[in-house]
Amino acid sequence: MSFPWAKHYEPKQPLMRWLDEKLPLPRLVYGAIGAGYPVPRNLNYFWNFGVLAGLALVVQIITGVTLAMHYASYSGGAFASVEAIMRDVNAGWFLRYAHANGASMFLLVVYIHIGRGLYYGSYKAPREMVWLLGVTIFLLMMATAFMGYVLPWGQMSFWGAQVITGFFSAIPLVGESIRIWLLGGFAPDNAALNRFFSLHYLLPFVIAGVIILHIWALHIPGSNNPTGVDVKGEQDTVPFHPYYTAKDGVGVGVFLLIFAALIFFSPNLLGHPDNYIEANPLSTPAHIVPEWYFLPFYAILKSFTADFILPAKLWGVLAMFGSILLLFFLPWLDTSPVRSANYRPKLRIALVVLLVDVLILGYVGGAEPIARNVIMGQIAAAYYFAHFLIILPWISRSEKPVALPHSITAAVLAKHGGTSPGHSALTTDDALTHNTALAN
Amino acid sequence: MATDSMVPPGEDPAPFHDDVHDPRRRDFINIAAVAFAGIGGVAIVLPLINQMNPSADVLAQATTEVDLAKIEPGQGVITTFRKQPLFVRNLTPKEIAEANAVDISTLRDPETLAERTKTGKENWLITLGVCTHLGCIPLGIHEGDNRGIFGGYFCPCHGSQYDTAARIRQGPAPKNLFVPEYTFNSDTAITVG
Amino acid sequence: MVRTISTLIGAAFVFVLALALFGTVKTTITEPTPESVEHVFHQEPADIHLASAGLFGKFDDRQVQRGFQVFKEVCSACHSLKYVHFRDLTKIGYSTAEVKAIADQWAIEQPSINPDTGEPATRKNVPSDPFPSPFANEIAARAANNNALPPDFSLITKAREDGPNYIHALITGYQNPPAALKREFPSFSTPPGLHYNPYFANLNIAMPPPLTADGQVTYVDGTKATKDQMARDVAAFLTWTAEPNLNARHAAGIAAILFILIFVFLAWGAYQNVWRDLKH
Numbered sequence: 016m017s018f019p020w021a022k023h024y025e026p027k028q029p030l031m032r033w034l035d036e037k038l039p040l041p042r043l044v045y046g047a048i049g050a051g052y053p054v055p056r057n058l059n060y061f062w063n064f065g066v067l068a069g070l071a072l073v074v075q076i077i078t079g080v081t082l083a084m085h086y087a088s089y090s091g092g093a094f095a096s097v098e099a100i101m102r103d104v105n106a107g108w109f110l111r112y113a114h115a116n117g118a119s120m121f122l123l124v125v126y127i128h129i130g131r132g133l134y135y136g137s138y139k140a141p142r143e144m145v146w147l148l149g150v151t152i153f154l155l156m157m158a159t160a161f162m163g164y165v166l167p168w169g170q171m172s173f174w175g176a177q178v179i180t181g182f183f184s185a186i187p188l189v190g191e192s193i194r195i196w197l198l199g200g201f202a203p204d205n206a207a208l209n210r211f212f213s214l215h216y217l218l219p220f221v222i223a224g225v226i227i228l229h230i231w232a233l234h235i236p237g238s239n240n241p242t243g244v245d246v247k248g249e250q251d252t253v254p255f256h257p258y259y260t261a262k263d264g265v266g267v268g269v270f271l272l273i274f275a276a277l278i279f280f281s282p283n284l285l286g287h288p289d290n291y292i293e294a295n296p297l298s299t300p301a302h303i304v305p306e307w308y309f310l311p312f313y314a315i316l317k318s319f320t321a322d323f324i325l326p327a328k329l330w331g332v333l334a335m336f337g338s339i340l341l342l343f344f345l346p347w348l349d350t351s352p353v354r355s356a357n358y359r360p361k362l363r364i365a366l367v368v369l370l371v372d373v374l375i376l377g378y379v380g381g382a383e384p385i386a387r388n389v390i391m392g393q394i395a396a397a398y399y400f401a402h403f404l405i406i407l408p409w410i411s412r413s414e415k416p417v418a419l420p421h422s423i424t425a426a427v428l429a430k431h432g433g434t435s436p437g438h439s440a441l442t443t444d445d446a447l448t449h450n451t452a453l454a455n
Numbered sequence: 456m457a458t459d460s461m462v463p464p465g466e467d468p469a470p471f472h473d474d475v476h477d478p479r480r481r482d483f484i485n486i487a488a489v490a491f492a493g494i495g496g497v498a499i500v501l502p503l504i505n506q507m508n509p510s511a512d513v514l515a516q517a518t519t520e521v522d523l524a525k526i527e528p529g530q531g532v533i534t535t536f537r538k539q540p541l542f543v544r545n546l547t548p549k550e551i552a553e554a555n556a557v558d559i560s561t562l563r564d565p566e567t568l569a570e571r572t573k574t575g576k577e578n579w580l581i582t583l584g585v586c587t588h589l590g591c592i593p594l595g596i597h598e599g600d601n602r603g604i605f606g607g608y609f610c611p612c613h614g615s616q617y618d619t620a621a622r623i624r625q626g627p628a629p630k631n632l633f634v635p636e637y638t639f640n641s642d643t644a645i646t647v648g
Numbered sequence: 649m650v651r652t653i654s655t656l657i658g659a660a661f662v663f664v665l666a667l668a669l670f671g672t673v674k675t676t677i678t679e680p681t682p683e684s685v686e687h688v689f690h691q692e693p694a695d696i697h698l699a700s701a702g703l704f705g706k707f708d709d710r711q712v713q714r715g716f717q718v719f720k721e722v723c724s725a726c727h728s729l730k731y732v733h734f735r736d737l738t739k740i741g742y743s744t745a746e747v748k749a750i751a752d753q754w755a756i757e758q759p760s761i762n763p764d765t766g767e768p769a770t771r772k773n774v775p776s777d778p779f780p781s782p783f784a785n786e787i788a789a790r791a792a793n794n795n796a797l798p799p800d801f802s803l804i805t806k807a808r809e810d811g812p813n814y815i816h817a818l819i820t821g822y823q824n825p826p827a828a829l830k831r832e833f834p835s836f837s838t839p840p841g842l843h844y845n846p847y848f849a850n851l852n853i854a855m856p857p858p859l860t861a862d863g864q865v866t867y868v869d870g871t872k873a874t875k876d877q878m879a880r881d882v883a884a885f886l887t888w889t890a891e892p893n894l895n896a897r898h899a900a901g902i903a904a905i906l907f908i909l910i911f912v913f914l915a916w917g918a919y920q921n922v923w924r925d926l927k928h
Binding site for chain 1: 650654659665670671672673681736799802807849890892898900908909
């Protein structure tokens, strides 16, 4: 895979040679995340987030499997079993807080990972398949996170299940039947709780499988880099190990620092007080919101308040699913040959606006539905769709990119003010300083 | 590896020739970082293992009180101790005599009846109802059960025979039925555990 | 082609949102939502600075024990504590023997079964029992409380925004509706059987003031039992019932953070070391 100068695994010990002949697993690892994977030498810290997402999944699976040893997926006892975990199980509070906050850390890391891909054009050819698999992972994560949130069977769990399965009732004719089928009843109860637990346990392993495909697909073209320029030769790359394992070590440390601060000092910061009240089908909480990572999409859902041909509810549900599904089409919506937004001045502005836009949607998703917030949400939702479906396709046609560096090495050496024998580093000095300022 | 070809133009070739530096000084921090990660990894495994130990609610229910008043000589009752069956038997004088008649040296797990009961209360035989072979519940505590050839308990799973002092006499079980810690609160009540 | 299709789809969403926006703006102008009385007169609780608050917070066991005394003598008449067990009291400084005595003398007995007849019965509490509920079930609780349900107290400080401060503010916050309220919202009234309390979400709470006089509880440790003191203490106790492992969590957290900080430092050094001769 990837480049011809990739180092080959050469086992030295007889045992490893024997293993390599029978089951070349070390060879696979060596080529995937070891010294056998040549990676552009100029990756910045945003490239840590893939590894961090993998770490977060491992944390979730380990804490989840141990929690499942104590959890009871029975609507009459689920809440009490979670309380028993918190109070009586050895280190149970740690496991549960790690799992609950681990979900937030996982989604946070993945959002930054997606943002990295959007900014540096990692979705563009030849990495379309990497992107498509990534969006699939994201969808699976959202489903897993939702079903996991139902399991403690608190008020937010119950009403979250009620509202989210309610999306399906927007589908004309068959919607209500689908909702009842999903829940196994007319309202969330034991049947829903049990199937959500079953799927919540299954899906992370499906995610792990798709991640393997995601990494496999990545290794065919190799990693993108902040310049977006293709690797031209051996001088542009370094072996993943030890160079990026060392850099990822720093990222892992910072990740764990934030994670530990949440678990030990503010474990309920991202939760909601109502979920410490046992589910009550006869009483809806006053202010019902999803977890923070769903808020932008929830805001989009809420923003559709007018009927037009279709009822408002259906528009909202279509738009909410559409806002994620449109990501599948991104590689074909953006036709610019330049990957990195560092060299695409118009796209850069549009992306900065998009970031602010998504943050506004997040705020509106969790805020009270007063007129000011609704108006903000409707404008922000409109920009979200405009960005991906209108602005991005037209920018990629009209935009004049800044001159690109000749190669990755040229960009690196130019940044350090060195000379690059045999390469004329950049076409213009402007582009050079531009690159320095942003890739740093 | 052809190291020279890996050196990017215009750069110090040093990193591609690991041997030119003193490896000990150079790698100390790498080793320290990896070692620290290893220690952290081990530390995090401890709660993951410990969570499988009995939780506080299980440990809290570790005592059982038994009222002996209604158990006539020759009768036994089965109750629970730490979620395991507990046999409480009021031995008849004949059963006590049978137990005391056995030559201790012939036993697989030599114990006298006196060692297995409280002084002055030799008729109260308190044991777990868990066969020491592979954990089945022996027969003999209920009226009309097969009490085996030694008149005590008989485990139907693999044929272990216990005598009137619940000592193993025949069959695969290695030990006598286990006598848990217990104290007499009064003449007619005990607390087990 | 892709561009045309995507532009059309994008335009459709934007158009529908523009319609919705027009509707929102129009409604805001023509029928503005009136200010709600809860929005204007609801008050945020003041910070009572419990020993357990903050990064290095630890329970003040004596205060938590006083709070337990308030719970036992006042709150437990109506509020259950079903996820907390008598045995847990050893964590706030009671000895095993004291816990046994507290359980044995608890006013409400533990539901049980008569061992001879199999009929429902009650028995004295033992340390392994959860705190028994004052009412058999929700219907009984509502019937005895003017159709209001006294919530379980095990998790109450985590089940309310700013829980510990809220408990203190709510208990001490009973008052007559301010004059400004009657002026601005003439239609607002406190129905019979309810009580005005600006810290309660909808301002009218079913619970009558639980602490009515200083000295309502006679503290074993001699602390003067003012209403404010009792409210603080019971807030401390309910913080403990909701998060009994807080001390262990904070202690483990400090160790974990220090350990990870050293790791970050070492990892940074290793990173610099590995990359030291390579420009990137």
